[in-house]
Amino acid sequence: MATRYWTVSLSVQNSASSLWTRLQESISKHSFDTPLYRFNIPNLRVGTLDSLLALSDDLLKSNAFIEGVSHKIRRQIEELERVSGVISSSLTVDGVPVDSYLTRFVWDEAKYPTMSPLKEIVDGIHVPVAKIEDDLKVRVAEYNNVRSQLNAINRKQSGSLAVRDLSNLVKQQDIIMSEHLTTLLAIVPKYSEKDWISSYETLTTYVVPRSSKKLYEDNDSALYTVILFSRDADNFRTKARERGFQIRDFEYNVETQDSRKQELEKLMHDQDTLRSSLLQWCYASYGEVFSSWMHFCAVRVFAESILRYGLPPSFLSVVMAPSVKSEKKVRAILEGLCDNANSAYWKSEDDGGLGGPGGDADGHPYVSFTINLL
Structure with missing residues (x-):
């Protein structure tokens, strides 16, 4: 064509x-x-x-x-x-x-x-x-x-672990919450994983031994859980930050998770x-x-x-x-x-003519228009 x-x-x-x-x-x-x-x-x-x-x-x-x-x-x-x-x-x-x-x-x-x-x-x-x-x-x-809206959700579900939405990475069984215990999520640089594993139990007094579990990793960081007494959570956040570990705020809620999933499915549909x-x-x-x-x-x-x-x-x-x-x-x-x-009149000025009325350089001694289909 x-x-x-x-x-x-x-x-x-x-x-x-x-x-x-x-x-x-x-x-x-x-x-x-x-x-x-x-x-x-x-x-x-x-x-x-x-x-x-x-x-x-x-x-x-x-x-x-x-x-x-x-x-x-x-x-x-x-x-x-x-x-x-x-x-x-x-x-x-x-x-x-x-x-x-x-x-x-x-x-x-x-x-x-x-x-x-x-x-x-x-x-x-x-x-x-x-x-x-x-x-x-x-x-x-x-x-x-x-x-x-979909792109915004996808951006939240990708990128650095320091900023991305963690809800699709954390399952209900990964989180232990009780009257006295809480679960924190730590973002650990890849080069500091050995340091995290060897030190998280001693960052504060009330950390549950061998409670840290890796949930996800990308090229730069890994996502770990850690279980400790609720009263010690703020102190643990401070000590972790001093060692270069980031504690992400996260609250697992079944209704919220289902709502987000339904919202995503609806937007895709x-x-x-x-x-x-x-x-x-x-x-x-x-x-x-x-x-x-x-x-x-x-x-x-x-x-x-x-x-x-x-x-x-x-x-x-x-x-x-x-x-x-x-x-x-x-x-x-x-x-x-x-x-x-009449042909000479319609030639372009370079050819010695007027190029049509008003000196149009694209003038011709006939009517001509261009149609570009693309």
Whole structure:
């Protein structure tokens, strides 16, 4: 699939079919690797030239907006597919691949009646796309909120033992709590484990002998339990800190543990549900936005062609996908099919021309817009 297309319109002097044949022959002879298609734009309601000029000022901004929404949804789809491990699917518009939809474009008369004023058609395209973008922001924010909560939990359950959540490392049987006894959790640097094992029983008076047990270790530290009399806990904390051992505050509560587990399971379920829902919504919305974008491109080509070539509408509009190495060749072919008397005016300043109205360096003696699908 090509990812970069041109929409082009050429002024018709005699016959559109004759000009189409000449263009086909020229492309086939000089740039045979350039796919070429008719871009079937209906005769739209022009209105006054003043209204068309006023509309033309808005078309560039609106096109950039609609194109941006299309790309935003596509990027969201790619991210969701990557995270979900879904094999990237071919995006479609009404069941048709997006490139085929463009190259076989058919105006949707039921959705955009050609007898409607151009401004009304443009608004009929822009407003629903803006609504879709608003919906996308809300849905993505909801999904990202759940992801952020999960990431926060995961960060607490990973990293250094000095700061991470210990609840998933400590089991109920590891903790002994009674009227007189308590269990403390010590974070011991790996290089100090021998020192801990040989000294913890004597750090204070009321430590239960051989009560320390290793529960977990990472690259830097190990997590140990130690049982002692409750009245001696504060003193033990002080003595342990002096030896470089950190005592973590921890209270095992069955209800709290169950609540955390249920919260985690719910968040994981919500994340999967929201991701799946968002992905399906993006698939459907991408097709809708892409269709709107192609109709908008048709309006843009029509409006600019009328402003360029005048009334009544008499131009040939096409879609082509030249490779980068063939672009100059294709431009030369298109220019050769234009009125030679006006061609010099539209060349770039470097070539001695004005580059189109206002000195646009990308100006050509024909209407030309680029469509980037990615």
